[in-house]
Amino acid sequence: MNIFKQFYRSLYSPKDIASFRTQGIWKTIAYLLILSIVTSIPTIYYLNKGMNDGIHTLASTMEEDVPDFRIEDNSLHSELKEPKVINKEDLTIIIDSTGTYNEKNISSSGNTVALLQKEFVIVTAGQAQSFEYSYFGNITATKSDLTDLAQYFDSIIPMLTAIMAVVFFIFLAASKVIEAFILAIFGTFFARILGKGITYKETWKITVYSMTIPTLFFFIMDSLETNVPNGSLLSWFITIFIVFLSIKEIETKTPIKE
Known part of the structure; x- marks a missing residue:
């Protein structure tokens, strides 16, 4: 499944998100970079517009x-x-x-x-x-x-905004990686409670795809220049909730009786 189909499926299907845990790590990293690009578009646009108009x-x-x-x-x-x-x-x-x-x-x-x-x-x-x-x-x-x-x-506004956009994207992508690592800890806790035998690496992949809905939501809000109170906490809560639903969809292996 290509990344764009994964983006679409991640908007509504915890079961599909759970299935993405078996794919390669680099595909998940590429998906995380796409989420970072989506997140950065409104900020970079308004930064460019503000600097251009202001100067x-x-x-x-x-x-x-x-x-x-x-x-x-x-x-x-x-x-x-x-x-x-x-x-x-x-x-x-x-x-x-x-x-x-x-x-x-x-x-x-x-x-x-x-x-x-x-x-x-x-x-x-x-x-x-x-x-x-x-x-x-x-x-x-x-x-x-x-x-x-x-x-x-x-x-030289175009050059200045290009440099600032690159710097902003690097910091944003780094923060997304850190966010995924932290939220995946909650995923391992859920996996243990639900009796799902998955590794932290698999949980991290699930967490990355679980960030799709809050990423799209805040992309829309930022594009409309609408401030969301406690936005970071809301984003984390939504992601954690989707992580839980996705892990719940994983089949529990039944021990083989001798």
Whole structure:
């Protein structure tokens, strides 16, 4: 049976999942990589879209709407008497040389790039990261320099997102492997209780295919940008439940009477 048929059968048939335990280990590993690819698609798509839109907006806004400024002696200098806040559809840019803003009062904002008096702050998905200008040494930079830098990053977005996608996929695949190893422990416990004579290796294969339903469910939720409370726990619970149903389908060998 090919991998795509196995994917389909794993959505509804614990008996088929149980039968996959006899196949080669490399086919199961390949299936796990496919699950990792499915899981990563929505995140990589929105990561690419967010970076592309954000950096493109930043580059054009820096050139057209941001007033002149310079960073010198580890501080932001401008002729502004009050902070300049530029709201775009998917990005907010703050230029503040007055000291009005800090990381705390912009950390709840949406996607934001803020050049503040002593630091610059990037906010994405409600998470703020701040960097003091002093971290980079006693630099001197102007609006023109930062505009050129933003335009440069805008031109290499495809390469940046490709690198980030590869790194993200590697970490995701590794986490899937670890998850399968941990959940397979529950499978060996079920096998012992139910009196099924299967090895840990076979249980691990069953566990990998039992991850199909939660993988597809969270693929749909992530594609719709819908947050699922306690998603990891829900995924583990569903997988463990399917592992139990699959192991239950395995025939118990009847001892031969002498």
